[in-house]
Amino acid sequence: MAATPSSIDSVDPETQAYLPDFCAASTVFVVVIVAALVAIMLTLAGNEPPGRFLVELSKTSMFVLWLALVGCALMCVLRSRLQGAGKTRAFVVSFFVLLAMCLVLAEIAYQLTRYFAESVIIEDTHFGFLIRTVAISSIVIALAMRYLYVSSEWRRSIVLEAQARISALQALIRPHFLFNSMNTIASLTRTDPRQAEEAVEDLSDLLRANLGGSKDRTTLKQELEIAAIYQRIEKLRLGDRLRVRWNVADLPMRALIPSLTIQPLLENAIYHGIELLPDGGEVVVNGKRDDNDLVITMTNPVATGTERAKSGNKMAMSNIRQRFELAYGHHAAVDVDESGDAFSVSLRFPCDEG
Amino acid sequence: MMRILIADDEKPARDRLRQLLDDLGNYEVVAEAANGQEAVTLAGETLPEIALLDIRMPGMDGIEAAHHLNALDNPPAVVFTTAYDEYAIDAFEARAIGYVLKPVRRGRLASALEHAAKLATSTLHDVAAASNLESRRKHVCARSHGQLKLIPVTDVNYFRADQKYVCVHHSQGQDLIDDSLAALEKEFAEDFVRIHRGAVVAVDKIERLEKTGDGKHHIVLRNETQNDDELAISRRHLADVRRRLKGG
Numbered sequence: 001m002a003a004t005p006s007s008i009d010s011v012d013p014e015t016q017a018y019l020p021d022f023c024a025a026s027t028v029f030v031v032v033i034v035a036a037l038v039a040i041m042l043t044l045a046g047n048e049p050p051g052r053f054l055v056e057l058s059k060t061s062m063f064v065l066w067l068a069l070v071g072c073a074l075m076c077v078l079r080s081r082l083q084g085a086g087k088t089r090a091f092v093v094s095f096f097v098l099l100a101m102c103l104v105l106a107e108i109a110y111q112l113t114r115y116f117a118e119s120v121i122i123e124d125t126h127f128g129f130l131i132r133t134v135a136i137s138s139i140v141i142a143l144a145m146r147y148l149y150v151s152s153e154w155r156r157s158i159v160l161e162a163q164a165r166i167s168a169l170q171a172l173i174r175p176h177f178l179f180n181s182m183n184t185i186a187s188l189t190r191t192d193p194r195q196a197e198e199a200v201e202d203l204s205d206l207l208r209a210n211l212g213g214s215k216d217r218t219t220l221k222q223e224l225e226i227a228a229i230y231q232r233i234e235k236l237r238l239g240d241r242l243r244v245r246w247n248v249a250d251l252p253m254r255a256l257i258p259s260l261t262i263q264p265l266l267e268n269a270i271y272h273g274i275e276l277l278p279d280g281g282e283v284v285v286n287g288k289r290d291d292n293d294l295v296i297t298m299t300n301p302v303a304t305g306t307e308r309a310k311s312g313n314k315m316a317m318s319n320i321r322q323r324f325e326l327a328y329g330h331h332a333a334v335d336v337d338e339s340g341d342a343f344s345v346s347l348r349f350p351c352d353e354g
Numbered sequence: 355m356m357r358i359l360i361a362d363d364e365k366p367a368r369d370r371l372r373q374l375l376d377d378l379g380n381y382e383v384v385a386e387a388a389n390g391q392e393a394v395t396l397a398g399e400t401l402p403e404i405a406l407l408d409i410r411m412p413g414m415d416g417i418e419a420a421h422h423l424n425a426l427d428n429p430p431a432v433v434f435t436t437a438y439d440e441y442a443i444d445a446f447e448a449r450a451i452g453y454v455l456k457p458v459r460r461g462r463l464a465s466a467l468e469h470a471a472k473l474a475t476s477t478l479h480d481v482a483a484a485s486n487l488e489s490r491r492k493h494v495c496a497r498s499h500g501q502l503k504l505i506p507v508t509d510v511n512y513f514r515a516d517q518k519y520v521c522v523h524h525s526q527g528q529d530l531i532d533d534s535l536a537a538l539e540k541e542f543a544e545d546f547v548r549i550h551r552g553a554v555v556a557v558d559k560i561e562r563l564e565k566t567g568d569g570k571h572h573i574v575l576r577n578e579t580q581n582d583d584e585l586a587i588s589r590r591h592l593a594d595v596r597r598r599l600k601g602g
Binding site for chain 2: 179
């Protein structure tokens with residue numbers, strides 16, 4: 001629909017922050033907690049005699065915290081640079097940078113304890129200590145990265161879904177249509193009360209279908225019914241200027257389709273096509289089965305030289321495309337053909353008779 | 355009785371205005387038009403005092419129609435009607451132009467009619483620009499025998515300044531219009547080019563440039579026999595004309 005884009009529309013889930021903000025106090029706190037847990041785990045695994053446990057724990061946690069906090073600071077600095085790179089790349093780069101950091105820090109710790117400590121703190125050979133540190137930290141870092149990756153994917157899918165919901169909402173109530181319909185009804189209440197009554201009923205059905213947008217998919221039968229109701233309301237307004245030919249008898253009516261896709265397409269065809277033609281025109285809807293796919297094509301005539309109609313139209317198309325992508329991934333296609341004085345949209349999606 | 359013209363492409367919307375005007379009394383609907391073109395033609399015949407124009411109409415929108423109505427000797431005051439045009443409404447508010455929103459309320463219609471004013475052409479240009487509507491007209495408007503005649507811009511070969519008026523030469527003949535040559539040149543700059551002080555020519559109607567014996571150039575139009583000195587290119591504009599013909 002042609003309304004202004006809401007703010008969520010402009011959030012591209014691809015560029016959403018996939019790494020948390022390591023400069024924030026809340027993130028640092030979580031990192032400290034995780035580091036402490038790792039230290040406890042390592043100490044427990046060491047199977048120390050009871051008297052040594054706390055001593056070992058404090059040594060281990062000091063070392064782990066030292067790694068964790070420096071890592072945190074490093075990520076705080078790196079984050080803004082990594083955000084521009086691709087997601088996978090950002091994670092791989094972070095992993096190796098952190099691993100290198102651990103190696104360097106372990107070396108520093110080893111050297112410091114050798115020169116300044118009075119008793120032996122690190123009871124291991126130099127080489128063994130470095131190897132153990134790198135092995136343990138690579139496992140912990142890999143787990144953390146995996147966690148962050150999965151949770152960012154999860155956030156991304158939530159954003160996508162929210163966008164699809166909003167698109168669905170936008171797809172339905174175009175204010176222009178709503179107010180014009182109300183005006184038509186106001187007029188009909190005097191000239192033809194019976195028709196006014198029908199128009200109110202139709203408009204209610206249409207709004208109800210729109211508000212019940214929680215259903216992701218609906219049957220073709222229902223979807224075509226909604227489009228027919230919409231057509232009846234527009235017919236009152238546009239009279240003989242609006243003609244629609246439905247060649248959809250070949251479609252299996254029980255097949256599923258993302259809800260509110262046909263009606264918004266018809267709305268587009270009318271708003272950007274028929275309404276701008278003094279003598280109106282005919283919208284043609286063709287539906288056919290192609291192996292396991294269903295193909296629905298809608299074609300409408302357009303007035304020549306209507307440049308400004310296009311931006312609103314693109315938005316409606318991207319809404320529908322988004323919802324098809326969410327429902328079918330790469331198995332569906334939404335194609336637009338603007339040639340000369342006709343505009344044509346074709347939807348191809350897998351036939352699912354649920 | 356105030357004489358009113360209603361223009362809306364939707365019959366129920368016209369009926370609604372008629373019903374409300376009946377209720378208000380003191381208003382007489384003298385013409386009903388289904389688009390901008392009809393509105394302009396009917397206004398020339400019926401000479402309304404107020405025109406109620408829908409903004410979104412096929413062919414010619416309400417803003418362009420209002421523009422052409424100004425060519426009448428006594429242009430009607432204009433009130434726009436619209437269902438939903440955020441940008442146009444902001445522009446109307448800013449310039450105190452009368453409008454009513456659909457569904458139309460009787461009280462709102464009455465006060466808009468009372469305050470309806472004639473709109474200056476420059477104001478309409480502003481509104482079209484501010485509201486993201488096409489500010490270029492699709493027609494120019496000529497007066498012949500008291501009637502308004504609309505000439506599609508795509509039919510125009512060239513505009514020529516002719517003392518007080520501008521003469522538009524188009525595929526159906528010639529007519530005098532009120533617009534100034536400078537304003538026309540500015541409005542249609544995308545498709546027209548000035549060739550000398552007194553003439554602006556449609557670029558896509560130019561067949562070729564021709565050099566005459568005395569080193570001067572003039573334009574040869576497609577499908578048109580015109581006298582040679584009329585479309586001579588002045589030295590000052592020659593480079594510009596050449597550039598436009600190359601598609602620059």
